[in-house]
Amino acid sequence: MTCRYKCGNACDQPVPNTSANQHVQDVITTALARRSVLKVGGGALALSAVSSFAPAAAKGNGAPAGAGLSRNLGATQFSPVPPNTHDDVTTADGFTSDVVIRWGDPVVAGAPGFDADNQTPESAAKQFGYNNDYVGVLPLAGRRHLLVTNHEYTNEELMFPAGRYSDDAKRKIAIQSHGLSVVEIVRDPEPGGYTVRPVGKAPYNRRITGTTPFTVDGPAAGDARLRTAADPTGKKVLGTFNNCAGGTTPWGTVLSGEENFNQYFGTDGALDTRYTASYARLGISRTGDSSRKWRLSDPRFDLTTEPHEVFRFGWVVEVDPYDPTSTPVKHTMLGRFKHEGANVTISRGGHAVAYMGDDERGDYLYKFVSAERFDPTETQQAKKHNMTLLTKGTLYVARLTGDGAADGVHDGTGEWIRLTTDTESFVPGMSVVDVLIDTRLAADKVAPTKMDRPEDVEPNPVSGKIYAALTNNTNRGNSAIPVDEANPVAGNKHGYVLEITENAGDHTGTAFTWLLLLVCGDPNDAATYFGGFPKDQVSPISCPDNVAFDRQGNLWISTDGNALGYHDGLFRVPLTGAKRGQVQQFLSMPTGAETCGPLISEDQLTAFVAVQHPGEKGGSTFETPASTWPHTDAFPRPSVVAAYRA
Numbered sequence: 001m002t003c004r005y006k007c008g009n010a011c012d013q014p015v016p017n018t019s020a021n022q023h024v025q026d027v028i029t030t031a032l033a034r035r036s037v038l039k040v041g042g043g044a045l046a047l048s049a050v051s052s053f054a055p056a057a058a059k060g061n062g063a064p065a066g067a068g069l070s071r072n073l074g075a076t077q078f079s080p081v082p083p084n085t086h087d088d089v090t091t092a093d094g095f096t097s098d099v100v101i102r103w104g105d106p107v108v109a110g111a112p113g114f115d116a117d118n119q120t121p122e123s124a125a126k127q128f129g130y131n132n133d134y135v136g137v138l139p140l141a142g143r144r145h146l147l148v149t150n151h152e153y154t155n156e157e158l159m160f161p162a163g164r165y166s167d168d169a170k171r172k173i174a175i176q177s178h179g180l181s182v183v184e185i186v187r188d189p190e191p192g193g194y195t196v197r198p199v200g201k202a203p204y205n206r207r208i209t210g211t212t213p214f215t216v217d218g219p220a221a222g223d224a225r226l227r228t229a230a231d232p233t234g235k236k237v238l239g240t241f242n243n244c245a246g247g248t249t250p251w252g253t254v255l256s257g258e259e260n261f262n263q264y265f266g267t268d269g270a271l272d273t274r275y276t277a278s279y280a281r282l283g284i285s286r287t288g289d290s291s292r293k294w295r296l297s298d299p300r301f302d303l304t305t306e307p308h309e310v311f312r313f314g315w316v317v318e319v320d321p322y323d324p325t326s327t328p329v330k331h332t333m334l335g336r337f338k339h340e341g342a343n344v345t346i347s348r349g350g351h352a353v354a355y356m357g358d359d360e361r362g363d364y365l366y367k368f369v370s371a372e373r374f375d376p377t378e379t380q381q382a383k384k385h386n387m388t389l390l391t392k393g394t395l396y397v398a399r400l401t402g403d404g405a406a407d408g409v410h411d412g413t414g415e416w417i418r419l420t421t422d423t424e425s426f427v428p429g430m431s432v433v434d435v436l437i438d439t440r441l442a443a444d445k446v447a448p449t450k451m452d453r454p455e456d457v458e459p460n461p462v463s464g465k466i467y468a469a470l471t472n473n474t475n476r477g478n479s480a481i482p483v484d485e486a487n488p489v490a491g492n493k494h495g496y497v498l499e500i501t502e503n504a505g506d507h508t509g510t511a512f513t514w515l516l517l518l519v520c521g522d523p524n525d526a527a528t529y530f531g532g533f534p535k536d537q538v539s540p541i542s543c544p545d546n547v548a549f550d551r552q553g554n555l556w557i558s559t560d561g562n563a564l565g566y567h568d569g570l571f572r573v574p575l576t577g578a579k580r581g582q583v584q585q586f587l588s589m590p591t592g593a594e595t596c597g598p599l600i601s602e603d604q605l606t607a608f609v610a611v612q613h614p615g616e617k618g619g620s621t622f623e624t625p626a627s628t629w630p631h632t633d634a635f636p637r638p639s640v641v642a643a644y645r646a
Contacts, residue, residue, distance in 0.1 A: 001616050002561075002594070004291055005155045008263030008283070010360065015475065016283050017362040019444040069094060071191060071645040072604045073572075073586075074550030080539045080584040083566035087591040087627050089611065089641055097587065097643040098193050099630045100147065100185060100608075103130050104637065106199050107181050107207050116622070116635065117164060124176035125209050128183070130154045131638045132610040134246035134341065135597035136254050138321055143187040144197065146204055146321045148254045149610060149640060150243035151178050158615055158636060161622050171297040175210035178241040180256060182206040182321045192605045192644025206324045210239035214317065218332035218391050219422050220436045225311045230300065237312045237330060238300075244359070245341030245456045245546055250352070250374060251386035254319045257339030259359055261313035264294055269304030279303075281440045282338070283360075284310055311437055316342045316356070318390065331390045333422060334368050335439035345459040345507055346374050352389040353507040355466055357454030361473045363440065364448045365398040365457060367416060369508045392422040395435070397448040400514055410516040410529070414500065416509070417446045452492050456546040459507070462553030463575065466500035467517070469544040471560060493563040494521035494528075494542040497555075497573075517555075517581065518573070520544060522564055531573075531581020539585040540564050541571055550600040556586075558595035558609065568595045570609055570643075587643055590629035590636075592616040597640075607643045614638060 003009050070076040078092040089097045104114025104127050111126035129151030136148040154174040165173070184202035185194045199205060214237045220226060226234035244259040262282050266289030271279060279285065286303070289295065295302035300309045314336040320326045334342060337358040344354045350373035356366040371392040375382035396416035403412040418426045419442050420435040427435050427442045435442040452473035459466050473492040497518040503511040520542055521528045523535040530538045545560035555573040562568045569588040574580055589595050589611060596610035615627035615636035627636045 001155065001157070001618050001620065002592075002613055005616075006153050006613075007260040008288060008291065010260065010283060015362050016281050016360060017440070017444065017450060019450075021444065021447050021450055069645070073600055073607055073644075074552035074554050074604050076645070078584070078586065081569065081586065081588050083540055083564065083585070084588055085565075085567055085591065086588065087629055088631075089590060089609075089629075089643070090588045091643050092586055094646055095587075095643055096646040097641050099632075100194050100640045100642050101128050101183060101196050102630065102632070102637040102639040103128055103132075105196070107183055108205050109199055111199065116159075116633070117161060119160070119165070119173050121169075121172040121176045124173045125207055125211075127207075128181050129179055129207070129209070130159065130174075130177040131612050132181075132640055133244055133596040133612055134256060135599045135608045135610050135640060136246065136248045136321075137185075137599055137601060137608060138248060138252060138254075139602070140184070140204075145185050145187065145194070147181075147183045147185045147194075147640065148246075148248075148319070148321050149181050149183070150246060150256055151180065152244055152259070152612070153242055154178065155613060155616060157621055158613075158625065159622070167293075168297050171292070171294055174292075175239070175241075175294065175298070178210045178243070179208040179212060179239065180243060180254075180319060181208075182319070182324065191603075192642065194606070194642050204321065204324055206321070208240065208319065208328060210241050212239055212328065214238070214240065214328045214330050216312070216315075216330045216332060218334075218436065220332035220336075220433045223433050223437065225308055225437055228300065228306050228308050228312070240317050240328070240330075241313070243317070244339070247341055247343035247458070249318075249344050249386070250346055251383050251389075252320075252322060253387060254321055255342045255344070255354075256317050256319065257341040257356070258313050258315055258317065259338045259340060261338070262288055262310070264292055264313075265289055265301050265303050265310045266293065266295060267303040267305075269302075271303055272307035275307060277441060278438050279310075281438065281444075282314065311336070314338065316354075316390075318387065320387070329387075332436050333391055333393060333395065335366060335395055335419075335435075336437050337363070337366075337439050340455040340457070342368075343456075343458040345461070345464070347507040348505070349508060350374050351393075351508050352386075353459075354390065355457040355459060357451075357457045357468060358440070359453055359455050359471075361453055361475055362450040363454065364443050365451060365454050365468060366439075366443075367396050367398070369394050369396070371422065394421045395419045395439075396510070397443040397446065399447060400449040410519075412514055414512045414514050416512070417448060418510075419443060419446065452495065455544075458547050458549070460549050460553055460555070460575070462549065462551070464502070464505050464507070465575075466502070467547050467555060468498040468500065469547055469557065470496040470498055471543050471545055472563070494519075495544050496520060497544050497547070497557065517575075518544070518583070530583055531575075533579065533581035533583075538581070538583040539571060540566070541583050541585070542566075543568070545594070546596065546598060548598045548600055550604055551602075556598055556600060556607070557583075558598045560594040560596075567591065568593065570595050570598050570607060590614045591627040592620065592636075593627070593629070605644055609641050609643065611639050611641055
């Protein structure tokens with residue numbers, strides 16, 4: 001069910017990347033084989049099977065009873081949550097969680113209370129949207145904050161009582177249930193918890209939906225391929241949807257990635273032959289909207305009626321949560337593909353550098369370096385300047401190479417390959433605008449490394465290293481991505497976490513080294529690896545999706561699609577010292593839910609997570625749900641949760 005609604009069954013379709021570029025699995029498998037050989041020769045990094053995971057103190061962290069009970073999530077010790085299938089958010093002992101806001105809760109003035117039997121497009125446009133994903137928390141005065149959340153997609157089988165709504169009504173409500181929400185929250189007097197400020201006292205609150213006006217900037221703005229009958233300028237777009245991860249910029253805005261946008265477009269007619277290659281590379285097809293058919297309620301989603309509307313999606317969007325009257329922007333300079341998100345750091349020289357993943361089997365890692373420099377002064381003029389940083393610069397794609405040395409680790413070197421600046425393309429036969437609109441086709445020509453679903457890619461604010469969640473690639477071994485001598489095992493069910501170190505710590509450079517920090521899965525599996533930490537003292541982890549960091553520099557990983565038979569969860573992983581690689585599960589999800597977000601609050605007292613698609617299992621319906629979490633109704637409601645020391 002998740003595959004159907006979230007990405008249009010992308011993994012059941014042919015792999016869009018048919019290029020002969022090297023796949024990351026080739027590099028990784030070679031390195032793992034090298035490390036295994038070294039173990040036979042007496043090396044220190046074992047790959048042999050070990051005893052099973054024990055969540056309790058018998059095999060735990062060695063802390064005496066009562067020790068380390070700090071509220072600081074980066075520093076405190078806890079006994080990991082055992083793998084489980086509870087229909088609840090289960091936290092580590094000593095911690096608790098609260099629902100902050102749920103699907104359907106009022107967001108802006110005039111929003112009615114949620115009533116599943118009386119949903120309308122007008123009410124949905126004023127209420128908290130469906131399937132919250134990215135979570136950002138930005139400061140206001142005192143204990144007040146702004147919660148910014150994506151609403152990635154809708155699942156009509158779980159949203160609507162059978163027979164209550166027409167198909168047209170469902171589609172129109174769904175369009176308004178996508179997008180983003182900006183909601184003012186207040187930290188509770190008891191540290192860790194948060195509550196929503198009453199709508200009448202929250203002037204920053206805002207809903208952005210599938211029909212909210214956006215402007216388009218960067219070199220592709222106004223190109224003929226972005227012009228439609230409704231917008232002959234090619235610079236004004238209605239809405240954003242399938243927004244997955246995101247990031248908070250150093251200048252106080254939020255970036256959000258439009259991911260599986262292809263599934264919203266289709267046609268009963270003919271496709272424009274001018275765009276055959278472009279459509280195919282992004283999985284856009286006549287029947288690609290078979291689950292949604294928005295075109296029957298809004299003709300702009302019909303590829304025959306309006307072949308250019310699809311080019312207006314697949315971008316990174318920027319929202320200023322501090323200005324509810326502002327118009328959000330789509331940044332064409334960051335390229336068009338299935339963006340998981342975008343996360344920005346500031347280089348030593350003051351340039352804004354954004355890291356991005358293209359979430360598809362066999363697609364690529366990207367980065368963007370701004371041409372102009374960040375202004376750190378806290379003025380409106382500085383903010384206005386900083387909000388232009390993503391309009392000019394250089395877009396790169398990554399190539400990874402194994403080092404071939406018998407050093408006992410799976411690592412190597414890498415290169416950021418230039419695709420284009422805002423004025424000059426480096427891809428033969430393609431203009432600057434061609435590269436930005438058809439970024440996948442452009443990248444194919446420069447031989448980057450195919451990755452196994454690169455999702456969230458984020459810089460660690462403490463170390464400056466970059467971490468990428470590579471979720472999985474269960475199609476490894478088919479005709480599109482064959483098994484070979486360097487890839488002897490078909491199927492990557494559990495994924496990896498990749499660590500990238502920019503040479504000399506320079507985020508604007510073109511050379512880097514890489515290291516596979518985690519090979520995820522059951523610690524009993526000989527193929528797994530946890531940064532060299534003993535495998536009998538780690539939590540099983542499968543399908544890393546999003547990453548975050550605390551002020552100690554620890555990595556926090558949320559998972560999506562646990563292939564070990566347990567529910568998804570949130571995990572903490574130290575990155576330095578003796579405990580580097582010690583994966584510990586902090587919380588687990590309800591039935592059918594994915595862990596999204598996540599975010600560790602600035603004061604490190606709270607872990608925010610978005611509980612996305614609870615109850616989303618095959619056969620589940622509104623009347624017979626697989627989950628009723630958060631157990632406030634007879635049906636599930638996606639929600640944002642705050643977890644903290646009880």
